[in-house]
Amino acid sequence: MEITMENPKKKDVVLDSIVDTSLKKTPKIETKNIKVWYEEFNAIKGISMSIKPNTVTAFIGPSGCGKSTFLRLFNRMNDYVDGFSLEGKIKINGQNIYKKNVNVEELRKEVGMVFQKPNPFPKSIFDNVAYGLKIQGIKDKQLINDRVISSLKQVGLWEEVKDDLKKSGLALSGGQQQRLCIARTLAVEPSIILMDEPTSALDPISTAKIEELIFQLKQKYTIVIVTHNMQQASRISDYTAFFYLGELIEFNKTKNIFTNPEKKQTENYITGRFG
Amino acid sequence: MNNIQKNRWKDQAFKFWGIFCTMIGLVLLTIFIGDILIDGIRRIDWDFITDLPSRKAENSGIYTALMGSIWILALTTIIAFPVGVAAGIYLEEYAKNNKLAGLLEINISNLAGVPSIIYGLLGLEVFVRIMNLGASVLAGSLTLSLLILPIVIVSTREAIKAVPQSIKDASFALGASKWQTIWHQILPASGGGILTGVILALSRAVGETAPLIVVGALAYVPFAPQSPMDEFSVMPIQIFNWISRPQAGFIENAAAAIIILLGITFIMNGIAVYFRNKWQKKWK
């Protein structure tokens, strides 16, 4: 069975922050009592949450609490980790993504990922963005061309690189590289984008550009972002999830988490008293 | 003497010891090459390369042995390159954590240390007798392929290991399958390392003598091989043959042939270094 491919563009784009989200649409991502082990080590201890479409959700929490582990469940990037095992259910677009016959490659076209350290391929800028299409077997030069250009435009890189698309992706600055990596992900037209500390290796200006970009991408995509930067979480996210030692302590509208957290642990963490 | 002085003294002592050790190697190599050059360089001309072997030293050439070496080299490449690289990819990317792979790994490292004459005996039994290939170029190439396979496999794995995990992650995250990731990312990125390993392994194969003698390569072959099933000789065997003759003319021939063999090895190593540098540059 395949993961159904929704075209995010055709969906009605309603501003989530205004309309009460509980009234509309099924969750984009839904987890039920998720537990993860690395060998004997219980890294995630039973987390249930649901993430609504066209929202930005921030994962925060001290180092080692399981944010990356949890995030990487959504595109099954933990599958090849030694000793990894999982219990519980994760549904994306209503489909259980850990069912036996799920096509993982199809899933990853639907759920894109941006990593902490910019990791462009040692190929040209053009080939970096076109890679996801080429491996799908798309040969239509016009289509690839258009998709590369529109992806580079979306991340605001087009003006900077349009004259040297043949240049190596590695020749760009760190911030440009990270935007290239985002463009590469967009070219495949996923509906969910996972970002694991995408700005932690970047300077403040590049960071601001990427935050701005995330804000725009929300129109079309559902975004889940791991960050250690509290200001960043409060600036760009609609929802915030606070993790601690493999558990989800609190998950709520970002506004509530940062102004009026329910749990003492959450308050201590965001005010910098531990973690 | 206080501690700092002591350490400084040790430092100096070790430095001179290091220079001395390096010099031993270099000086001996220089003397050897110089000696060979003096003995043989005058003998090298086009006739020496194109002449067939002969009973008279002045008329003898290395044509058959050179052609034999080239045939052996080409066939060994055709056999060992794809097999070794495929095995390396399999062990590194597919069979990483199973028990069989662990067992294979230990065996392969051990194989790399087996004396080459043992491979000759294996080749004699399996290729020459059981498979009935006779003392042919093919039997020799198969034997040498076995000999260099461990080196090719190990260097392929090392080259693949050096590809950053972040690149593989990026490829998988875009929906690439394992094979696509290997083909489009891992192989291009590790190609320099793999080629370097293969060429170095081959340059070892050109110099091998013992296993080919066991397989039945001849010291005297009247004609250069025309097909993989023909009998053959190779440069090192020809050299050995000439050296063991009493006449001074043959000693000169041997020296000249050694120069040519060394030239071939140096060129191959040079190509290996070239590839390594070229690939490294691309990655910086």
Ligand SMILES: Nc1ncnc2c1ncn2[C@@H]1O[C@H](COP(=O)(O)OP(=O)(O)OP(=O)(O)O)[C@@H](O)[C@H]1O
């Ligand atoms: N491959 C692995 N093998 C074994 N244990 C692992 C592995 N990856 C992560 N862990 C453990 O699982 C726990 C959660 O790790 P994870 O990387 O998800 O934390 P994190 O919240 O993302 O931390 P950080 O903020 O430092 O990135 C940690 O205790 C870590 O040591």
Ligand SMILES: [Mg+2]
């Ligand atoms: Mg992490």
